[in-house]
Amino acid sequence: MNALNAPPKVAVLGATGCVGREVCAALARTGHEVLAVARNHRPHADGHTFVPLDVAAVEPAELAALFTSARVGVVVNATGGWVLTQEAMEYAHVRLVDRVLAATARMARRPRIVQVGTIHEYGFVPEGVPIDERIVPNPTTPYAVTKHAGSEAVLAATRAGDAEAVVLRAVNVCGPHTTEASFLGAVMARLSEATEEEGIELTVADARRDYVDVRDLAEAVVKAAHAPVVGRVVNIGRGEAVNMRELVSLLVAASGFPAHAVRERSAAVESKGGGWTRADITLADQLLDWRPRIGLAQAVRDMWATWEAAPGRRAGPPI
Structure with a gap:
């Protein structure tokens, strides 16, 4: 060229x-x-x-x-x-x-x-x-x-x-390199620190978002x-307006953390974007x-992979 x-x-x-x-x-x-x-x-x-x-x-x-x-x-x-x-x-x-x-x-x-x-x-x-x-x-x-x-x-x-x-x-x-300041980034941080013995409780809004x-x-x-x-x-x-619980489930699966050790608690929507978005x-x-x-399942897998590979990060959740 x-x-x-x-x-x-x-x-x-x-x-x-x-x-x-x-x-x-x-x-x-x-x-x-x-x-x-x-x-x-x-x-x-x-x-x-x-x-x-x-x-x-x-x-x-x-x-x-x-x-x-x-x-x-x-x-x-x-x-x-x-x-x-x-x-x-x-x-x-x-x-x-x-x-x-x-x-x-x-x-x-x-x-x-x-x-x-x-x-x-x-x-x-x-x-x-x-x-x-x-x-x-x-x-x-x-x-x-x-x-x-x-x-x-x-x-x-x-x-x-x-x-x-x-x-x-x-x-x-x-997807890749999602910031820890976001909801999904915060969930990744929690998953990386949790143990199967203690389990983890996640607060998930009753919302559907794109x-x-x-x-x-x-x-x-x-x-x-x-x-x-x-x-x-x-x-x-x-x-697409995706249920937030579905998105969290995809992230838990990508992390390898046992699903049975995850406890979800519903909460009112506290968000900068409300409980519904579909563009x-x-x-x-x-x-x-x-x-x-790129499908959401692939996006979430790649999101976890880049989180896991970040310098100073552990190889995975201590299960």
């Missing part, structure tokens, strides 16, 4: 997180050169050009200079997190986006922006209702409110002609980096030519 036909260089913000690292890997597989940007270096970023940077703290002119000198054609915002204070959420989800938009607006050749948002931007949806892009967002939690503010800033800049962007609203993710493998989400990001779609919101998920992914198919490929 010559330089004229080479795919654009992509800056991935939040490159060392669960989503960002898979986005970097998916881009590399499709021939993209990656500029990995994160506050702290991680070994898995070694295959890419890495820049240690707090994007929310840097001046827009400095960020614009970085993107220009690296010849960045696409910026993917895969930053953010769940376990944050209100102030930290504003910093990561709103201030950072404002800095990116101010930076790219200064550039002679503005890069395309792919903003990874969340399905929780729509707020709580009645059980049984598929969540499509026509639903008017009504975020109610600090996480959802700040993520939505970032997405809306990107869309507003695009409407004003100051950016070229698309927003992906993703459901909960599972989960997508993080590698499928990464493929959607790659598609969005190239698709002739501007100023649109596209939902990304499996399009309507019709638009993702139509606009991005994207659909999920």
Whole structure:
């Protein structure tokens, strides 16, 4: 492939997180050169050009200079997190986006922006209702409110002609390198420390939620980096509302922990996304030519495998 036909260089913000690292890997597989940007270096970023940077703290002119000198054609915002204070959420989800938009607006050749948002931007949806892009967002939690503010800033800049962007609203993710801050990550941590003799009690919400493998989400990001779609919101998920007990059972089976030693206790839903999520992914198919490929059983097995293989982790649950 010559330089004229080479795919654009992509800056991935939040490159060392669960989503960002898979986005970097998916881009590399499709021939993209990656500029990995994160506050702290991680070994898995070694295959890419890495820049240690707090994007929310840097001046827009400095960020614009970085993107220009690296010849960045696409910026993917895969930053953010769940376990944050209100102030930290504003910093990561709103201030950072404002800095990116101010930076790219200064550039002679503005890069395309792919903003990874969340399905929780729509707020709580009645059980049984598929969540499509026509639903008017009504975020109610600090996480959802700040993520939505970032997405809306990107869309507003695009409407004003100051950016070229698309927003992906993703459901909960599972699969490799899922963070311990998530529900499934917390369950993995409990399983890795439990013994068969003592057993384990898990509190599982009476809920049905849509989960997508993080590698499928990464493929959607790659598609969005190239698709002739501007100023649109596209939902990304499996399009299935899975009972949380079923998901936990898959994880227990993947861990090898004896099912008879697991005690489940029901609980009211305490979540940033309510008790029901099922994304309507019709638009993702139509606009991005994207659909999920990885089944939940495989995603959960791979999630446990990467957890088990992490440095300093035990070889498996002490059964």
